[in-house]
Amino acid sequence: MGILSSSIARKVAMALSAFFLMFFLLIHVSVNLVSVFSEDAFNTASHFMGTNPLIQYAMQPILLFGVIFHFVLGFVLELKNRNARVVKYYKNNGAANSTWMSRNMIFSGLVILAFIVLHFIDFWFPEVNYKYIAHLPEDPSRYYGELVHKFENPIRVGAYVVAFIFLALHLLHGFQSAFQSMGCNNKYTKYVKSFGKWYALLIPALFIFIALFHYFSH
Amino acid sequence: MNLTLKIWRQKSPEDKGKMVEYKVTDISEHMSFLEMLDVLNEQLVEANEEPVAFDHDCREGICGMCSLYINGEAHGPDRGITTCQLHMRMFNDGDTIYIEPWRAKAFPVIKDLIVDRTALDRIQQAGGFISVNTSGNTQDADAILISKHAADEAMDAATCIGCGACVATCKNSSAMLFVGAKISQYALLPQGQIEASDRVLNMVRQMDLEGFGNCTNTGACEIECPKGISLVNIARMNREFLKASLKG
Numbered sequence: 405m406g407i408l409s410s411s412i413a414r415k416v417a418m419a420l421s422a423f424f425l426m427f428f429l430l431i432h433v434s435v436n437l438v439s440v441f442s443e444d445a446f447n448t449a450s451h452f453m454g455t456n457p458l459i460q461y462a463m464q465p466i467l468l469f470g471v472i473f474h475f476v477l478g479f480v481l482e483l484k485n486r487n488a489r490v491v492k493y494y495k496n497n498g499a500a501n502s503t504w505m506s507r508n509m510i511f512s513g514l515v516i517l518a519f520i521v522l523h524f525i526d527f528w529f530p531e532v533n534y535k536y537i538a539h540l541p542e543d544p545s546r547y548y549g550e551l552v553h554k555f556e557n558p559i560r561v562g563a564y565v566v567a568f569i570f571l572a573l574h575l576l577h578g579f580q581s582a583f584q585s586m587g588c589n590n591k592y593t594k595y596v597k598s599f600g601k602w603y604a605l606l607i608p609a610l611f612i613f614i615a616l617f618h619y620f621s622h
Numbered sequence: 623m624n625l626t627l628k629i630w631r632q633k634s635p636e637d638k639g640k641m642v643e644y645k646v647t648d649i650s651e652h653m654s655f656l657e658m659l660d661v662l663n664e665q666l667v668e669a670n671e672e673p674v675a676f677d678h679d680c681r682e683g684i685c686g687m688c689s690l691y692i693n694g695e696a697h698g699p700d701r702g703i704t705t706c707q708l709h710m711r712m713f714n715d716g717d718t719i720y721i722e723p724w725r726a727k728a729f730p731v732i733k734d735l736i737v738d739r740t741a742l743d744r745i746q747q748a749g750g751f752i753s754v755n756t757s758g759n760t761q762d763a764d765a766i767l768i769s770k771h772a773a774d775e776a777m778d779a780a781t782c783i784g785c786g787a788c789v790a791t792c793k794n795s796s797a798m799l800f801v802g803a804k805i806s807q808y809a810l811l812p813q814g815q816i817e818a819s820d821r822v823l824n825m826v827r828q829m830d831l832e833g834f835g836n837c838t839n840t841g842a843c844e845i846e847c848p849k850g851i852s853l854v855n856i857a858r859m860n861r862e863f864l865k866a867s868l869k870g
Contacts, residue, residue: 411836412863485794488835495720497694501845581839589857
């Protein structure tokens with residue numbers, strides 16, 4: 405894997421892609437939150453995100469790469485780590501020394517991956533089809549209606565809620581873990597950890613709130 | 623107290639090995655865990671059976687020889703101790719105790735509960751030292767001023783006894799707490815600066831070659847370490863590695 409041949413380089417790469425994705429989540433939830441307050445403002449924001457060339461042709465491919473990179477490297481690391489212990493313990497008390505979240509990042513990650521597939525089918529593929537395959541004329545007022553329509557289905561809303569609970573579990577370990585991997589463990593770590601807990605709970609909670617808000621208000 | 627022991631028995635590195643059940647009776651709560659195993663072994667010898675092989679040396683928590691994964695935890699259920707410092711008062715009459723060797727691909731079983739931990743020695747040999755001219759005119763180490771804070775942190779890192787509990791307890795069999803401690807004890811001191819880049823790059827390379835896993839920051843190693851080596855040392859190793867890699 406060239407530059408990623410060292411274990412620490414792989415850790416750093418995981419952390420950097422995690423920082424990028426955590427920043428993206430912040431942007432995403434901010435835009436979604438607008439939909440709760442104003443249909444027009446949400447349409448304007450979505451139209452901007454959907455048509456701005458910098459976002460469409462630079463940020464979007466980078467994001468796609470970031471998501472794929474984080475997942476692929478995560479799976480590679482998991483396989484390598486499993487291979488580092490061929491014979492398992494008969495009795496292992498992991499709960500005695502570590503959190504469930506930290507031991508099950510691959511599991512929460514797989515749930516998030518399944519969610520992203522669903523999310524792509526729901527929003528991203530239709531959007532790509534609309535703009536780049538069917539070449540339909542741009543309607544700046546279409547976004548809010550599309551969002552509300554998706555959240556009419558209780559099964560989809562339920563799936564979103566479950567996925568975001570797992571995102572919270574993933575972030576509860578991942579946020580502070582990314583700082584540790586980058587070598588940041590000092591007198592500020594206690595603040596990083598407590599900010600990380602707030603971030604890990606607040607961002608998924610807002611996503612859940614937005615989904616439930618549209619489900620119950622329409 | 624009377625106990626049921628489920629112990630990993632493996633005749634040789636090639637043997638498949640299995641868990642075998644034993645009973646021990648009249649065990650005093652004041653005994654150490656290894657003394658309890660001594661009682662079992664006397665029992666086995668009297669019955670003309672092969673005694674259980676396990677590592678031990680100083681029996682006072684300093685040599686790093688004893689190991690054992692007891693009831694799912696490295697060095698057993700107590701904190702800040704090695705297996706030889708674990709007392710039977712931590713258990714109750716009638717308990718079943720699982721005793722297994724450290725499990726990691728880099729720590730192959732030699733016999734029963736004894737594993738080969740020379741992978742840690744090879745990591746140390748790859749860079750865990752400073753080169754000093756010992757021709758007779760070596761500068762007195764005390765002549766170099768070191769801050770109290772740096773000296774304390776270096777000493778804390780140097781308390782690692784290389785027992786391998788961090789590897790055994792890590793779900794990924796990562797040796798990064800050990801390597802982090804060994805790098806830190808030099809990185810914090812002026813004498814360690816000259817070879818700092820080579821040290822971290824060579825030790826990490828050797829660690830990867832030995833087949834240890836990648837750290838995922840669960841923190842289990844720090845909890846189970848008998849010497850309380852902190853995760854701060856892994857973060858310092860990561861910084862040292864980044865610094866050395868970027869320097870080229």
